[in-house]
Amino acid sequence: QKEVEQNSGPLSVPEGAIASLNCTYSDRGSQSFFWYRQYSGKSPELIMFIYSNGDKEDGRFTAQLNKASQYVSLLIRDSQPSDSATYLCAVKYGAGSYQLTFGKGTKLSVIP
Amino acid sequence: GAVVSQHPSRVICKSGTSVKIECRSLDFQATTMFWYRQFPKKSLMLMATSNEGSKATYEQGVEKDKFLINHASLTLSTLTVTSAHPEDSSFYICSASLAGDLFFPDTQYFGPGTRLTVL
Numbered sequence: 761q762k763e764v765e766q767n768s769g770p771l772s773v774p775e776g777a778i779a780s781l782n783c784t785y786s787d788r789g790s791q792s793f794f795w796y797r798q799y800s801g802k803s804p805e806l807i808m809f810i811y812s813n814g815d816k817e818d819g820r821f822t823a824q825l826n827k828a829s830q831y832v833s834l835l836i837r838d839s840q841p842s843d844s845a846t847y848l849c850a851v852k853y854g855a856g857s858y859q860l861t862f863g864k865g866t867k868l869s870v871i872p
Numbered sequence: 873g874a875v876v877s878q879h880p881s882r883v884i885c886k887s888g889t890s891v892k893i894e895c896r897s898l899d900f901q902a903t904t905m906f907w908y909r910q911f912p913k914k915s916l917m918l919m920a921t922s923n924e925g926s927k928a929t930y931e932q933g934v935e936k937d938k939f940l941i942n943h944a945s946l947t948l949s950t951l952t953v954t955s956a957h958p959e960d961s962s963f964y965i966c967s968a969s970l971a972g973d974l975f976f977p978d979t980q981y982f983g984p985g986t987r988l989t990v991l
Contacts, residue, residue, distance in 0.1 A: 803965045803985040864915040
């Protein structure tokens with residue numbers, strides 16, 4: 761059973777702080793990793809994807825991947841109230857399939 | 873770029889009727905489309921994977937005769953909920969993967985979702 765684990769939260773951070781969201785996955789053969797943001801009542805929106813070990817930065821967002829530890833994280837710098845949402849971690853296992861396995865999501869609340 | 877639309881955004885129907893939901897990739901061709909269901913405060917549940925021109929692959933526990941999927945073209949997939957019951961009330965979301973994208977073939981772009989209420 762391929763699993764993606766996330767702390768459900770809620771994670772509360774003050775405005776301007778760094779929010780750190782974590783995700784672990786069970787299959788070492790995983791190749792691609794995605795972070796989606798989902799506002800209440802809306803569909804998921806792609807934030808970032810990462811394929812290689814290390815950090816990948818895009819604006820206020822940084823994705824970090826450590827395949828040896830089977831761990832992927834998302835850092836949000838200078839958190840804003842508009843960042844308050846549920847963040848979904850998704851993992852693609854292996855080649856030949858486009859399916860993603862989603863975690864249950866971490867609810868982030870940025871306090872003004 | 874990579875915009876996915878869904879229609880309708882919201883539908884209310886009577887028990888026993890059928891409802892069709894359309895998913896379109898507006899500015900790209902999608903070899904593969906996915907259908908998800910999400911109950912309130914729950915995670916996304918993959919229902920089926922749809923490839924253009926072939927039969928959909930359903931996840932375990934999803935009734936293929938109840939949830940009919942047709943992927944007739946590279947830009948359109950439809951989900952028909954047949955003989956709907958109140959327990960089918962949910963948020964249905966489609967996503968599409970960009971065909972021919974050699975660099976990021978795995979990325980899924982989501983439609984805005986369809987909220988189905990069965991009375």
